[in-house]
Amino acid sequence: MAMATSTMLEVAPTALSVRPRPDFVETPSIRELTGRALAYLAAGFPVHFRGPAGTGKTTLALHVAAQLGRPVMLIAGDEEFATSDLIGGQYGYRYRKVIDQFIHSVLKYEEDAAQRWVDHRLTTACREGFTLVYDEFTRSRAEANNVLLGVLEEQLLILPTMSRDDAIVKVHPDFRAIFTSNPQEYAGVHEAQDALSDRLVTMDLDFYDREAEIAITTAQSGLPSEGATRIVDLVRDFRASGEYDQTP
Template sequence: MTVESLSQAQAVDSSDNDSVLPEASDTFVTTPYVEEVTGRALAYLRAGYPVHLAGPSGTGKTTMAFHLAALWGRPVTLIHGNDEFSVSDLIGTNDAGYRRSKVVDNFIHSVVRTEEEMRQMWVDNRLTTACRNGDTLIYDEFNRSRPEANNVLLSVMSEGILNLPGLRTAGEGYLDVGGDFRAIFTSNPEEYAGTHKTQDALADRMITIRLDPPDRDTEIKIVKSKSGLDEIEAGHIVDIIRELRGTGENKTRPTLRAGIAMGKILSTVSGQARFGDRLFHHICYDILSTESAKVLHDGQSVFRQWVDDVIKQVCPPSGVQPADGSDSSKVLEKAQSFWHQS
């Protein structure tokens, strides 16, 4: 998942060190697909329901979460799922130290009474901070945390109460969640390494929007916006990605991240997507390389043949004159010059 896949979330510090105030990026790409997903998600948030953006890597989940938070207009508290999380990592701990107080009573000069008290100090962690302040919680890849750690969210999302066991001795064992509090979750599929199955009770308390790779028009506009290429060249790159994504033999299907990287590199070296251009073919090999690149047939990489076939299918041949009047060899010279300068 990349922030660049749909927008570039910007943030400024808020009064709370655990919160940021997101701002919409000038390069955010808006298409009917993006507007439709955004409209549904905002409707769920207005109704008070947590939104869960689920889908494979590279579909813009995190970026969409920040975009929704920017539209909602409240400070954001961000948590990244972690297999090592415990409940205290989410709500806070009273093991941060001790507070000592001493009272000396000398009201009667001949009698001195001294009282000392030592109490453990409680420090809020980010979930508690968000609930106290009514922030928007973005819990990115929440299913990388163990289900027993995430159980603390159940009462927050249904009853609007956060259970704080460490504060029970102080009479503050429960916290009423601020009325502006909203939660946006993202998750990768359960078959991804390092993820856990979400407990049914938690999934039942959120509304899930499943994000698949966006339509071709959206992908082209994103690559164009992020790379500076024109729409035709961005279209060639997107078509390569989409063709390889549909190839069953390709175990790790390329995402929009790969298309953005290809576009940025081509733009940097003033290159173009052309079949037969040696530099472009190698850029594709390097960026799109997967486990299937190790598969050999007669000593040759099957993966490279797949890539070559797709480039031939969707891109003009290198003999087509580029817009700047240069040819493929000059593009390679520009690339080599750029590497040496770097």
């Protein structure tokens, strides 16, 4: 008897190993923000950095995630997302083929294919106790994000697989979540995320102070600090003028 079992299409999500970036600029205000976020995370609360584009939310989220020292699952919010994009679903087939040639003259041929469940990032993060960084989560529709309510409130992830006894995943104690979002006036941002937002410790980020902006611009551009200072002052004046469509 020959048996061949093969699994077609295996899409296991990849965890990132995030290290502190060497050019990360840490001014006293950024250090204070990082410390506060880490204190909330240590106490088990999910944190949420909210602010306009370019205020350093994504950079800060990854910086904080790096300090936790756990593998990171990064998700970027998307209008097209359904819950299955976060948790996983029945994908592909487990494929089994039995060829029975026990009796020389008879060839028994059996084939069956069972759909199999594949974990996506949220499920993997919950099971393994990874750090979830959900960037721009309000770009996803609120319905897609609803599954997070149980994760954050009851530490339970419910998978919609009726036939499985392991449809409930108990969230690993090391699981932590960091969210970012833009304020709602931005195009493509969904409003009805209140139930979720209520469960997050929200920290509002504004543009960094002049010193931090100069330090970041110097680090990123490699310009001498006088050049960076002139650029930063120009942009800050323009921002203060309010005469723009898109925040500089």
